[in-house]
Amino acid sequence: MAMRKPEADDTLSRMHRQHAKDKENDRVETGSFPVVARKPKRTSSLDANRNKARLITNVFVVLLCAMLGYGYVIQLNNTRSAYETMSEEELTRLISETSNQIQQQEQRRDELQEQLNSLQEASDKQQEAQRIAEQNEQTSGILSGRLPAEGEGVTIRVTHGSIEAVDAATMFSLIEELRNAGAEVIAINDVRVITQTYIADGENGLICDGQTLSSPYVIKAIGDSQNLQNAVNIAGGVGSRLKVKFGAEVDVTSSDLVKIDEVASVPQYRYAKTVE
Amino acid sequence: MAAVLGLIIGVVVGIFVRPDIPVFLQPYLPIMVVAALDALLGAARAYFQRSFSDKVFVISFFTNVITATLLVVLGNQLGVGSQLQTAVIVVLGIRIFSNVSAIRRFIFRG
Numbered sequence: 041m042a043m044r045k046p047e048a049d050d051t052l053s054r055m056h057r058q059h060a061k062d063k064e065n066d067r068v069e070t071g072s073f074p075v076v077a078r079k080p081k082r083t084s085s086l087d088a089n090r091n092k093a094r095l096i097t098n099v100f101v102v103l104l105c106a107m108l109g110y111g112y113v114i115q116l117n118n119t120r121s122a123y124e125t126m127s128e129e130e131l132t133r134l135i136s137e138t139s140n141q142i143q144q145q146e147q148r149r150d151e152l153q154e155q156l157n158s159l160q161e162a163s164d165k166q167q168e169a170q171r172i173a174e175q176n177e178q179t180s181g182i183l184s185g186r187l188p189a190e191g192e193g194v195t196i197r198v199t200h201g202s203i204e205a206v207d208a209a210t211m212f213s214l215i216e217e218l219r220n221a222g223a224e225v226i227a228i229n230d231v232r233v234i235t236q237t238y239i240a241d242g243e244n245g246l247i248c249d250g251q252t253l254s255s256p257y258v259i260k261a262i263g264d265s266q267n268l269q270n271a272v273n274i275a276g277g278v279g280s281r282l283k284v285k286f287g288a289e290v291d292v293t294s295s296d297l298v299k300i301d302e303v304a305s306v307p308q309y310r311y312a313k314t315v316e
Numbered sequence: 317m318a319a320v321l322g323l324i325i326g327v328v329v330g331i332f333v334r335p336d337i338p339v340f341l342q343p344y345l346p347i348m349v350v351a352a353l354d355a356l357l358g359a360a361r362a363y364f365q366r367s368f369s370d371k372v373f374v375i376s377f378f379t380n381v382i383t384a385t386l387l388v389v390l391g392n393q394l395g396v397g398s399q400l401q402t403a404v405i406v407v408l409g410i411r412i413f414s415n416v417s418a419i420r421r422f423i424f425r426g
Contacts, residue, residue: 094370097370097371097374098318098370100370100374101318101319101322101370101373101374102318102319102321102322102325103322104322104352104355104373104374104377105318105319105320105321105322105323105325105326105356106322106323106325106326106329107326107352108322108323108326108349108352108353108356109322109323109324109325109326109327109329109330110326110327110329110330111326111330111345111348111349111352112326112327112330112349112353113326113327113330113331114330114334114335114337114345115345115346115349117330117334127343127392127397127398129395129398130398
């Protein structure tokens with residue numbers, strides 16, 4: 041009873057509560073689920089830690105890439121001193137190779153030096169030979185009458201004999217006398233006297249090397265002028281014979297510069313050959 | 317982004333600051349550079365495969381460099397330094413090529 045009493049007393053309030061509940065249930069939309077509450081957000085301290093870690097790794101990435109680029113550039117600048125990066129073995133190999141090369145080059149240089157020496161020697165010899173040949177050419181040119189010559193000498197003028205025409209034998213002996221006296225180059229009128237020169241008697245006077253000589257005969261001789269003069273003027277010599285026998289005037293003039301421009305053509309040797 | 321920034325910074329610093337590399341480090345610097353390049357390209361490949369991880373990159377960078385250098389050091393001590401150096405360069409080169417080709421496939425497949 042005691043229990044019931046308050047219940048009965050409370051009937052009104054119970055109905056009231058029931059009504060309120062009903063109202064509330066009426067307002068609830070059927071078929072929908074109650075919203076599940078979100079998980080509570082992480083605490084701010086954890087969040088900060090994560091951000092910090094990400095920042096640190098980013099910094100690491102930047103740092104590592106910077107190291108890579110740095111090392112790359114350094115190595116680029118470093119490749120010039122290639123020897124420093126070589127191992128001992130490579131260096132010794134390099135040295136031996138280089139010394140080998142040096143030896144070869146030196147050998148080659150010696151060979152070339154030898155060649156150069158022999159070539160120089162040969163060229164010296166050739167020069168010497170050429171010098172001698174030039175000398176020979178000069179002397180033999182003068183001797184054979186190929187070259188004009190000048191020098192100290194005499195000019196002898198022999199007029200046509202008043203008693204008798206000057207004959208070839210006398211003229212030849214005059215030339216021989218001059219030669220004996222050391223005449224190096226002789227010319228009669230326009231004819232250069234060489235070893236093969238002949239003088240013959242012709243109808244209109246003397247013939248010398250195929251050319252008719254006309255008087256007065258002018259004989260030019262290069263040599264010691266005193267000797268030549270003496271050779272002609274000596275008593276009983278060819279000069280006096282010319283004067284006495286032929287009645288010719290002989291006029292010997294010595295001069296410091298006798299010029300002989302006449303040249304003889306070089307004979308072609310048909311039979312004579314040089315002995316090698 | 318950070319990688320490109322770091323590369324640029326490193327190159328610029330390298331151009332303007334030229335310290336003397338210690339002699340004992342000089343033979344290993346090219347190996348280090350190649351190993352680091354390999355690590356960088358591996359990271360780029362991972363980035364395209366969306367499996368890039370900062371930590372993995374940092375670790376792989378260091379392990380690559382240190383392994384390559386140690387191999388060459390070992391080779392030098394055993395008297396096969398140049399051969400081993402060649403081997404390391406070849407392997408890293410192959411890896412770089414494969415990484416580059418993977419990146420190329422990702423780029424051109426879109």
